[in-house]
Amino acid sequence: MEIIILGVIILFIITYRLNAGKNVYKYILNQASGVYNKYVPYSYQSVQAKIKDLGQNWTKKDYMTQSIIFGLSGFGISYLYFYSLLVSIIYGLVAILAVPYIAYLRSKRLFSEFIFEQIQVYTTNVIMEFQITNSFVKALEGVYSSNTLEDPVASDVKMMIDLAYQNGSIDQSLDYMNSKYDFYMTRNMHQLFLQITKEGSKDSEDALENMLNDIDMLVEAVYRDRIDRKNFFKQFIQFGIVLYFLIMLIQYMVGSDSYTKMLDMIPIALLIHAIILINSFFLLRGTKYYNENVGAE
Secondary structure: OHHHHHHHHHHHHHHHHHHHHHHHHHHHHOOOOOOOOOOOOOOHHHHHHHHHHOOOOOOHHHHHHHHHHHHHHHHHHHHHHHOOHHHHHHHHHHHHHHHHHHHHHHHHHHHHHHHHHHHHHHHHHHHHHHHHHOOHHHHHHHHHHOOOOOOOHHHHHHHHHHHHHHHOOOHHHHHHHHHHOOOHHHHHHHHHHHHHHHHOOOOOHHHHHHHHHHHHHHHHHHHHHHHHHHHHHHHHHHHHHHHHOHHHHHHHHHOHHHHHHHOOOHHHHHHHHHHHHHHHHHHHHHHHHHHHOOOOO
8 A cells, every 4th residue: 555655646747747848848839939049058067257257157156055055955865755864965965956957047048048148239329329339240240349249249240240241241250250140130120131231221111120129039039938937946845845745745644654664665665765866866857947948939
């Protein structure tokens, strides 16, 4: 009977987590199409350098605090399961190993959000500059010289300018930027400017204004989606933590003495380990999803 109860709990955790993952996927798809997109896979060093430059990196104190929280959580939860100091210490140390991974995922998310904001500035300002200069290259030069952009986007805009003068056309410049930042708003804006450049800028004012409105609506959807995702992730983590304490239900149902004897049975012990590991796996998976898969077209 005890094995059946443990098996049901494991099945419940797996079923809930898999369904939650599907709900998250459906939830994101229901948001505005093209809210975010995959950003260029910069090296971990460059991502960390930019996050540090933005003042959003974890300090040694932050790492220490997170390590203590994860270590004590792993120790405390496993102790409720096994009542063994040795096993709890092992679980506590393993939990601490997850801290650098969480920090890495966090950095990638912050960097992707930074890139999106920079692309928003790039597209909006280029359109506004073009409305004054009627030249795409001059608009790029105006945006670059205004210092409203930061690296790496600023350097890529400079590369666009150099390519335009080198090749005598904007085709290579647009291809370069589209390959680096494959966002919905960059592709559409570049396609519009390519059409204007080849067919002339006459009667392009309305098209540019519509493009600005599209960007504004997209950005609004992005920030609304970001808030919704953050709230959903909090609930995801909270329920995951609650699932750890299902072991208290087992102990209540079978009694503390019976539960202690159950721990001496290898199949029971393996099932209990499985409960901890499966729930931990889905928590890490959900964390990875929240920080990496921030929407796609």
